[in-house]
Amino acid sequence: xxxxxxxxxxxxxxxxRREDPRLVQGLSHYVDDIKLVxxxxxxxxxxxxxxxxxxxxxxxxxxxxxxxVKVITGVDIQGKVGSIPCAAEIEGLKxxxxxxxAVDRVRFVGEPxxxxxxxDPYVARDxxxxxxxxxxxxxxxxxxxxxxxxxxxxxxxxxxDNIAFTMPLDAGDxxxxxxxxxxxxxxxxxxxxxxxxxxxxxxxxxxxxxxxxTLTVWSSTQVxxxxxxxxxxxxxxxxxxxxxxxxxVGGGFGSKLNVYPxxxxxxxxxxxxxxxxxxxxxxxxxxxxxxxxxxxxxYVDMAVKNDGTITALRAKLLANMGAxxxxxxxxxxxxxxxxxxxxxxxxxIKLELIGVFTNKMATDAYRGAxxxxxxxxxxxxxxxxxxxxxxxxxxxxxxxFPQPDEFPLEMATGVTYDSGNYQMSFxxxxxxxxxxxxxxxxxxLRSQGRYLGIGVATYAEICGMGPSVGVAGGGWxxxxxxIERTGKVTVLTGVSPHGQGQETSFAQIVADEYGISIDDIxxxxxxxxxxxxxxxxxxxxxxxxxxxxLIIATQQVKEKMAQIAAHMLEANVDDLVFEDGNIFVQGxxxxxxxxxxxxxxxxxxxxxxxxxEPGLEATHFFEPSNFxxxxxxxxxxxxxxxxxxxxxxxxxVAVDDCGNIINPLLVDGQVHGGIAQGLGQxxxxxxxxxENGQLLTGSFMDYAIPKATQVPRFETEHTTxxxxxxxxxxxxxxEAGTIASSPCLVNAVVDALSPFGVTDIDMPMTPNxxxxxxxxxx
Amino acid sequence: MQIKSDHTVSAxxxxxxxxxxxxxxxxxxxxxxxxxxxxxxxxxxxxxxVGVAGIKGTYKGTVRLENMQPPSAYxxxxxxxxxxxxxxxxxxxxxxxxxxxxxxVGLNGELAVGGKLxxxxxxxxxxxAKMTIGQFFKQINKLAATDTDS
Numbered sequence: 011x012x013x014x015x016x017x018x019x020x021x022x023x024x025x026x027r028r029e030d031p032r033l034v035q036g037l038s039h040y041v042d043d044i045k046l047v048x049x050x051x052x053x054x055x056x057x058x059x060x061x062x063x064x065x066x067x068x069x070x071x072x073x074x075x076x077x078x079v080k081v082i083t084g085v086d087i088q089g090k091v092g093s094i095p096c097a098a099e100i101e102g103l104k105x106x107x108x109x110x111x112a113v114d115r116v117r118f119v120g121e122p123x124x125x126x127x128x129x130d131p132y133v134a135r136d137x138x139x140x141x142x143x144x145x146x147x148x149x150x151x152x153x154x155x156x157x158x159x160x161x162x163x164x165x166x167x168x169x170x171d172n173i174a175f176t177m178p179l180d181a182g183d184x185x186x187x188x189x190x191x192x193x194x195x196x197x198x199x200x201x202x203x204x205x206x207x208x209x210x211x212x213x214x215x216x217x218x219x220x221x222x223x224t225l226t227v228w229s230s231t232q233v234x235x236x237x238x239x240x241x242x243x244x245x246x247x248x249x250x251x252x253x254x255x256x257x258x259v260g261g262g263f264g265s266k267l268n269v270y271p272x273x274x275x276x277x278x279x280x281x282x283x284x285x286x287x288x289x290x291x292x293x294x295x296x297x298x299x300x301x302x303x304x305x306x307x308x309y310v311d312m313a314v315k316n317d318g319t320i321t322a323l324r325a326k327l328l329a330n331m332g333a334x335x336x337x338x339x340x341x342x343x344x345x346x347x348x349x350x351x352x353x354x355x356x357x358x359i360k361l362e363l364i365g366v367f368t369n370k371m372a373t374d375a376y377r378g379a380x381x382x383x384x385x386x387x388x389x390x391x392x393x394x395x396x397x398x399x400x401x402x403x404x405x406x407x408x409x410x411f412p413q414p415d416e417f418p419l420e421m422a423t424g425v426t427y428d429s430g431n432y433q434m435s436f437x438x439x440x441x442x443x444x445x446x447x448x449x450x451x452x453x454x455l456r457s458q459g460r461y462l463g464i465g466v467a468t469y470a471e472i473c474g475m476g477p478s479v480g481v482a483g484g485g486w487x488x489x490x491x492x493i494e495r496t497g498k499v500t501v502l503t504g505v506s507p508h509g510q511g512q513e514t515s516f517a518q519i520v521a522d523e524y525g526i527s528i529d530d531i532x533x534x535x536x537x538x539x540x541x542x543x544x545x546x547x548x549x550x551x552x553x554x555x556x557x558x559x560l561i562i563a564t565q566q567v568k569e570k571m572a573q574i575a576a577h578m579l580e581a582n583v584d585d586l587v588f589e590d591g592n593i594f595v596q597g598x599x600x601x602x603x604x605x606x607x608x609x610x611x612x613x614x615x616x617x618x619x620x621x622x623e624p625g626l627e628a629t630h631f632f633e634p635s636n637f638x639x640x641x642x643x644x645x646x647x648x649x650x651x652x653x654x655x656x657x658x659x660x661x662x663v664a665v666d667d668c669g670n671i672i673n674p675l676l677v678d679g680q681v682h683g684g685i686a687q688g689l690g691q692x693x694x695x696x697x698x699x700x701e702n703g704q705l706l707t708g709s710f711m712d713y714a715i716p717k718a719t720q721v722p723r724f725e726t727e728h729t730t731x732x733x734x735x736x737x738x739x740x741x742x743x744x745e746a747g748t749i750a751s752s753p754c755l756v757n758a759v760v761d762a763l764s765p766f767g768v769t770d771i772d773m774p775m776t777p778n779x780x781x782x783x784x785x786x787x788x
Numbered sequence: 789m790q791i792k793s794d795h796t797v798s799a800x801x802x803x804x805x806x807x808x809x810x811x812x813x814x815x816x817x818x819x820x821x822x823x824x825x826x827x828x829x830x831x832x833x834x835x836x837x838v839g840v841a842g843i844k845g846t847y848k849g850t851v852r853l854e855n856m857q858p859p860s861a862y863x864x865x866x867x868x869x870x871x872x873x874x875x876x877x878x879x880x881x882x883x884x885x886x887x888x889x890x891x892x893v894g895l896n897g898e899l900a901v902g903g904k905l906x907x908x909x910x911x912x913x914x915x916x917a918k919m920t921i922g923q924f925f926k927q928i929n930k931l932a933a934t935d936t937d938s
């Protein structure tokens with residue numbers, strides 16, 4: 011089929027999100043809005059201890075409370091609910107048994123021990139207070155450096171130590187590069203633990219129909235298809251009788267890219283009791299028992315030449331797994347490992363990545379997932395090297411960027427960057443802020459005793475997850491396009507958007523291809539009963555993989571429509587144009603058939619060309635050939651008050667290259683949210699446990715996420731370097747803002763304080779820490 | 789969490805010692821104490837109501853007095869649990885005669901809390917503990933001084 015596409019009207023257009031009217035009017039349905047007849051309510055008793063043996067659990071008083079239907083403990087479900095799975099495949103990875111309810115030992119504060127089902131949610135809550143648990147306290151392991159010492163308490167006796175895995179890399183000749191270096195810079199970084207805090211907490215509702223043998227689970231999840239498969243395995247139910255629905259999901263940021271004990275237990279209780287059972291996470295449960303992000307301690311050395319050439323990188327990365335592996339826990343720091351060179355050509359790299367068990371909640375994917383850590387390391391190290399060489403941070407970056415014609419570029423860590431033009435995005439950012447003048451102004455202000463800081467981060471990241479060989483559980487995606495008898499179009503996608511806006515952008519893609527109104531297209535997602543195959547939304551993959559599957563399915567149906575239309579018009583397929591709801595021969599719009607007429611013809615099926623089947627539907631499974639590698643340059647301008655340590659963030663410019671853009675409003679929205687979360691890490695957030703493994707930052711009183719007044723007005727710009735690995739040429743932009751912004755802000759503050767001799771500040775850069783850094787440097 | 793404070797009681801050291809180690813008098817002085825029952829060997833079973841930062845719970849547990857060196861020093865061990873978590877502490881009490889009929893009591897100890905109280909109340913547990921101890925000594929002072937007068 012030749013040129014059939016009408017003029018592109020919608021791809022690239024700033025169409026307002028079609029999701030928003032229902033969201034802002036309160037017309038959405040989240041899990042907790044779904045109420046079933048005879049619905050029962052579940053609550054979980056959780057460990058107050060970070061590490062203890064369970065001596066006894068007495069549930070009698072709870073069982074006797076009026077309204078309580080069932081109380082179960084770990085022993086009750088042994089052999090009935092399987093171990094919570096980890097999908098990571100890493101050589102030598104130690105995977106501990108992860109019972110949905112602890113059996114004889116608890117390993118972190120918040121670990122579920124018992125579940126109560128009652129007719130009323132408040133009775134279910136009250137019953138928890140009546141359960142008596144006797145513990146034998148054990149010594150706790152909370153500090154990463156201490157956990158790997160040979161005399162540390164061991165969390166899993168069977169493993170002998172707290173090391174979950176080690177992953178080495180020795181590429182090039184690192185020792186020689188260090189021996190020949192003009193300068194070596196070294197730094198220890200703490201990438202602090204974060205708590206995702208999606209606005210909608212987790213929640214599960216399960217209903218089992220014994221007659222049909224069907225289990226339906228509504229869950230606030232990013233991965234309904236994975237959840238369906240895993241629940242069928244955990245509960246030993248036939249997969250085809252399990253349906254998972256992700257209704258409106260109020261944010262996830264990776265924290266709902268998982269299968270949690272509560273999902274398994276609630277589904278089990280529904281099948282066991284033959285009654286609908288619901289559990290809605292309390293915010294305090296969300297703090298302690300929804301996965302956390304980050305938590306690395308990194309020891310890094312960089313070898314540089316006098317001219318700024320980076321010749322080698324050497325690092326020991328300690329990554330905190332927490333007490334158990336959740337779905338992808340060990341994979342997250344592997345992304346740090348893979349992206350260590352960032353946007354720079356560094357051929358000699360030696361790494362040792364160590365995953366470490368501690369008595370804390372499991373870490374897993376949180377917006378950026380491993381790449382913010384990598385970007386923080388490399389962007390800080392580059393600035394440290396520039397500082398040591400007396401070089402402008404701009405110059406050292408240009409010195410080490412690969413050239414645009416070097417892509418696809420194989421990196422020393424084994425990944426191949428798909429496309430890039432780092433000079434272009436960086437130049438755009440420098441021009442936007444008028445960099446040269448800024449430096450002049452900085453010097454003037456310094457002479458007046460004012461401390462302006464200019465922070466630069468030029469990042470490259472890995473997303474569009476990805477080829478199946480590199481994504482645990484599969485990296486493909488599937489989309490279905492069905493044209494109904496009336497000419498309305500149903501798009502069914504395996505991705506599971508929860509704020510990303512694909513109900514809008516996917517409709518734009520289809521509307522353009524068919525030359526029809528976006529209002530004639532509905533995008534359905536998040537229901538394994540309607541879209542039986544899919545992987546989900548995470549790793550900035552939905553458009554790069556799901557959108558790619560969609561455009562191919564869309565074109566397959568279009569090809570069939572063109573055959574039918576050609577038959578109706580007695581014209582040649584290759585001459586047809588789809589435009590404004592009509593299909594006609596190029597140049598003859600007056601003798602057109604309507605899109606709806608062709609749809610009806612396909613369904614009525616009495617006037618079809620020979621060998622054409624009735625109906626208009628196609629499903630495509632898209633398997634990308636590689637990940638995508640977005641890049642860009644962020645620049646922030648801060649002024650620091652050295653007396654109080656306060657940071658005044660005056661300007662934030664983000665130039666992101668995420669390949670082709672389907673909808674610039676959605677892209678900017680993603681960048682805004684991403685920067686806000688990166689800024690949260692840089693300046694406010696941090697999960698703190700005490701030496702006994704108690705989470706001290708267990709509420710919003712003690713865990714600071716940025717408020718609207720604490721984020722600046724974002725200035726967003728883009729360059730466009732299409733990705734060659736998918737037909738849309740898109741890369742993904744869900745995480746870029748988070749990945750670039752925390753090092754960008756730390757670089758700005760360190761730049762502001764360089765006259766005091768400050769070289770690094772740990773995040774979050776609270777006024778106290780900033781002030782202390784100034785005192786320590788003097 | 790560290791506990792360290794000094795208090796003055798207007799009574800002689802023997803009398804203060806008596807008040808600090810007598811179950812009946814203690815139960816009158818510990819804020820929120822609902823029950824304190826001697827079980828022998830310097831050990832008491834206690835039920836104490838605690839409320840911090842809107843989090844309220846009734847702790848059941850044991851109070852034990854150790855290293856008794858009357859009338860100058862002892863160690864107080866506390867262990868309890870409630871629906872809002874557990875607490876566990878050890879505190880050295882040192883009694884010094886400051887003036888006739890005035891005794892200085894120095895406290896030095898550690899308190900660990902777990903569960904909901906730790907998660908939500910930790911930030912103000914320090915000041916809450918300080919306030920509770922202050923109330924305790926105010927009450928001890930009242931009782932001991934009254935006794936002296938009579």
